[in-house]
Amino acid sequence: MISRTMQEQVKNSSIIRAMFEEGKRLAAIYGTENVYDFSLGNPSVESPAEVKKAILEVVNEEDAISIHGYMNNSGYEDVRAAIAKSINDKFSTSFTHNNIVMTVGAAGGLNVVFKTLLNPQDEVITFAPFFGEYRSYVKNYEGKLVVVAPNTVDFQPNLEELKDKITLNTKAVIINSPNNPTGVIYSEATIIKLSEILKEKQKEFGIEIYLISDEPYRELAYDHAEVPYLTKYYENTIVGYSFSKSLSLPGERIGYLVIPNQVTDHEDVIAAANIATRILGFVNAPSLFQRVIAKCLDAKVDLATYNRNRELLYNGLLSYGYECIKPEGAFYMFVKTPIEDDVEFCNLAKKKNILVVPGTSFSCPGYIRIAYCVAYETIEKALPGFKALIEEL
Template identity: 60%
Template sequence: MKKGVYNMISERMKPYVNNNSAIRAMFEEGNRLKALYGEDKVFDFSIGNPNVPAPDCVQETIIDLVKNMDPVVLHGYMNNAGFEDVRQSIAESLNRRFGTNFAAKNLIMTVGAASGLNITFKALLNPGDEVIVFAPYFLEYGAYVKNYDGVLVEVSPDTSTFQPNLEEFKSKINEKTKAVIVNNPHNPTGVVYSEDTIKKLAAILEEKEKEVGHPIYLISDEPYRELAYDGVEVPYLTKYYKDTIVGYSYSKSLSLPGERIGYVVIPDELDGSDEVIQAATIANRILGSVNAPSLIQKVVGRCVDAAVNVEYYDRNRKTLYEGLTKLGFECVKPQGAFYLFVKSPTKDEKEFVEAAKKYNILMVAGSSFACPGYVRLSYCVSYESIQNSLPEFAKLAKELF
């Protein structure tokens, strides 16, 4: 057999293999540097891996379930959409907090938000259907849409506020538009889309739905919902626009990113609601998740009122934001998530990223979010790391300004 002549892997996977996630590459670079210089000498702002431990409720509930629940049920199959009691408990919690009116059947438990988005696109997209995103955005959205032969359509960033550019958005909607993704609070900028923005966005969508003659689904990706600061409100989008699907994850709100647990909300008001719920539930099965992990489903069902220590992130946010702006770096003040999106002092932000490495500071280039000229800093690190990084940022500023 002639080795190398035949294509071993799928043609579709080759671009991914040739250009593996820049964020992940940085993560591995971080591990290399830490092994070399010591954990506390490397300032790794590259990845959104929460450093605040899960709230006590999580550990206590795991132990209680393992000690007291029948293991055949606890670790067993359930409906592909998830345990009924868990979905009911989450639905009630959402209804209490946001004045919504969800039942268990409106929720599908998923293997994190990434899987929630995948089953949503699998359920909805026909080849060539367009999905609009607002730059900067999490580049994996492109892969999720492409998995189902959809086409990602970018709206360029409004770098003055990093609120979505609604004029350009309007111009990009056409008959092929099947969905729009918003991410609120926002990765990578930390911005929270205001109620005013959301109302305008909803008005455009309602108008355009009539024009194109079919639903345009608004997909609200909300893993950072609970991480909002300065008392800012994060609007619950199903209340502003009926064709909204919400994707949620407990990765950040309960510090469980490795556990892969989240859910999708498909409200009754959504056009084609029953069909979409069915299709997404089947997609959960045939894409291979089958169901979200069972023990951790039960845990989040019982910990609906628990939250990680948001104050910890808030102190990090303030210290890093104030420290960096004092040094002359420019950055929109973030009100949510755990990211700062800093304007690069060099024209090509990759030079900025490279220069920072000399001081053992790791950040991700904005081009990894379709927004060159900026860098993302994840401040979900220890407070000491933030404090100790500032003198290094000072040296970096001295070199660059």
């Protein structure tokens, strides 16, 4: 008796989450310490100390009714102003609280954006490999996700194919950099070229194309790599940000949208995002954590821990003969499978108690995603398994 769309969803239920449950099952049999679960992007580094301090400060010093009460659906004005200032300081932009809509994480934010923008049959373009949930988010509003094939040379987006895929029905392009699942940062050269294409196509077709920048991994960039701030390159840009990874708060569901004044019809877009937040049932981003993150805008998780993991895993896999681009950000490694069938490879890995996600989930078969936001020891103990796998194949 459930809806037809949900029947389909239940049938194809996310492979990533299924892995998560499989990990728990194996852990129950073999012990947690003997199962190497690289399937989920659940931060393994603790929130910075500022977060706990901020929670205690807010709870001990502020008025309970205002901490836990309703506010404007877009969020507390002072929190939004603090975020705008923080972005302005970092990127020389000139946002105000009006340009910020607090959201229930990036996932909530993207749903608000798609609800705001999409008419049925509108097309949203993305670049493989991409976070599989985009399919559902776009489908929630009867949009159509159009996928540009992966460029497996360096995993920068394939911009020539993008040109061909833009049509009169294109409403948005969504990108994610640092990227899940590859860890690649889209370079400034990429962003400049992408912006030029979008501008040309807007003109050619007489349409507006919104560029949606999904940025939960912005702060996780290694070796001081730059992540370009997209609103500076292309006017019709909407940014979706989340504190899930930057402050290790994925369960708290706190993030924001940036809707610049340069966006076409920005007043309508901002008003609609405010209403969409309410009617989709989010109502507002969780109130205590709005106040908490406002006190932690300069705090950072310990990136060195992820970096150590990255080096250990990358060097290990390379020495066994695996092929892989060294990730520049996020906490994922996207590795070519020694056999063509990535799903089969994942099944073989499972027999060595290693849980990884097939590239197929990200529309890029022939690869696996290894989430290295795990204990260093987990990588150490799993490496022999990876070695054995490639030797046996």
